[in-house]
Amino acid sequence: MNLSYRYRLYPDEFQREFLNRLIFSYNQFYNASLNLIQNKGKELYESGTKHNDIFKTLYTDLCNAMRNREDIVYKTELIQEALRDAFRVLFSLIKQKKPFNLHFKNSSRFTGSFPKRQTMKFSKKISLFGIRDIDVKVHRSLPSGYRIMGYRIVRELDRYFLVVNLANDADDKEMPTLPATQDVIGMDINSGNLTFSNGLKIDFIKSVYPELEKKRLKHQKSLSAKRKGSRNRKKAQKLLFKASRKIKNRRKDELHKRALGVLKAVTEKVIAVEDLNLKEMTNRKQGNKTLRKNLLHQGHRTFLDLLSYKATLFDRFVIRVNPAYTSQTCSCCGSLRKAPLSMREYHCENCNMTLDRDVNAALNIKRLGLSLCSPSLSSES
Numbered sequence: 149m150n151l152s153y154r155y156r157l158y159p160d161e162f163q164r165e166f167l168n169r170l171i172f173s174y175n176q177f178y179n180a181s182l183n184l185i186q187n188k189g190k191e192l193y194e195s196g197t198k199h200n201d202i203f204k205t206l207y208t209d210l211c212n213a214m215r216n217r218e219d220i221v222y223k224t225e226l227i228q229e230a231l232r233d234a235f236r237v238l239f240s241l242i243k244q245k246k247p248f249n250l251h252f253k254n255s256s257r258f259t260g261s262f263p264k265r266q267t268m269k270f271s272k273k274i275s276l277f278g279i280r281d282i283d284v285k286v287h288r289s290l291p292s293g294y295r296i297m298g299y300r301i302v303r304e305l306d307r308y309f310l311v312v313n314l315a316n317d318a319d320d321k322e323m324p325t326l327p328a329t330q331d332v333i334g335m336d337i338n339s340g341n342l343t344f345s346n347g348l349k350i351d352f353i354k355s356v357y358p359e360l361e362k363k364r365l366k367h368q369k370s371l372s373a374k375r376k377g378s379r380n381r382k383k384a385q386k387l388l389f390k391a392s393r394k395i396k397n398r399r400k401d402e403l404h405k406r407a408l409g410v411l412k413a414v415t416e417k418v419i420a421v422e423d424l425n426l427k428e429m430t431n432r433k434q435g436n437k438t439l440r441k442n443l444l445h446q447g448h449r450t451f452l453d454l455l456s457y458k459a460t461l462f463d464r465f466v467i468r469v470n471p472a473y474t475s476q477t478c479s480c481c482g483s484l485r486k487a488p489l490s491m492r493e494y495h496c497e498n499c500n501m502t503l504d505r506d507v508n509a510a511l512n513i514k515r516l517g518l519s520l521c522s523p524s525l526s527s528e529s
């Protein structure tokens with residue numbers, strides 16, 4: 149599994165200037181790499197030259213081209229990273245037989261990797277690329293059991309971040325071995341709340357923040373009124389970016405809190421949820437596709453990803469089940485009936501059961517989750 153942890157950096161004025169120069173240089177290296185790959189690299193590739201040899205050749209070319217430029221910081225580690233990043237992008241295009249669509253960078257980030265033996269240690273300060281003692285806010289320590297794969301420096305307007313990429317040996321493609329346990333709870337997720345198979349309900353976040361949205365909209369309007377290329381437009385862009393960032397951060401923060409809240413509120417080892425990817429596909433088939441819904445699903449998906457990740461930290465699991473008919477099936481006798489969304493209660497005419505609609509769905513999700521955990525148990529229901 150891959151993870152990334154993000155830490156805010158607080159560079160002083162001198163460090164800030166140097167970081168800016170590094171970011172600029174990285175972009176120059178990256179763009180030059182794209183050019184080289186497009187011309188010479190592609191030719192070499194098509195003539196059957198090995199990947200490694202292409203890299204070596206291009207690396208030499210790149211160094212020669214960059215060595216005497218005075219506007220950049222000449223760092224071989226940075227050149228290697230840029231070339232590697234460009235390789236990764238373009239060769240994945242070649243593999244998928246897609247055309248070379250070059251996206252030249254003018255971004256505000258650069259990537260780097262730590263030498264293999266160096267473990268990253270930082271408490272309050274970190275040294276990067278020869279810049280010593282940059283203040284860093286360590287709001288959480290790196291997780292154990294993960295290796296550091298590399299890092300990225302990201303600049304967002306006036307803020308700087310260190311993003312550490314981590315990996316452990318667990319294979320993404322393999323389903324984790326699920327425990328043979330009866331300790332399963334089902335969770336139904338809809339726009340308003342989370343409902344559990346034991347009847348518990350937790351408020352889910354509202355995806356909009358009216359006061360913040362209003363502010364953002366105001367900046368958006370003001371931006372569109374500014375003349376292109378003007379200084380005022382740049383100012384307005386900054387304000388808009390800040391307003392959007394505030395909303396994004398608020399949302400992310402809330403999702404983290406909610407995910408942790410769920411893990412505290414229920415004690416079961418396995419939490420079964422609907423597979424939203426499958427759900428979206430059925431919705432699309434039914435023509436039930438609106439922008440608002442998609443945005444909502446996006447939020448739900450991020451939330452479930454966070455929940456899955458946090459669960460593993462506590463040695464628990466989130467499993468995803470097929471969402472088909474979870475809201476139409478009677479959790480008691482298994483008979484099917486159409487239930488319009490407006491009906492808050494599920495009533496079964498077959499066995500005469502009446503139950504809260506979401507609880508009924510959560511019970512069905514639990515049953516499906518149980519059948520995934522331990523096949524022998526599913527025959528009971």
Ligand SMILES: [Zn+2]
Nearest residue numbers: 478481496499
């Ligand atoms: Zn029934």
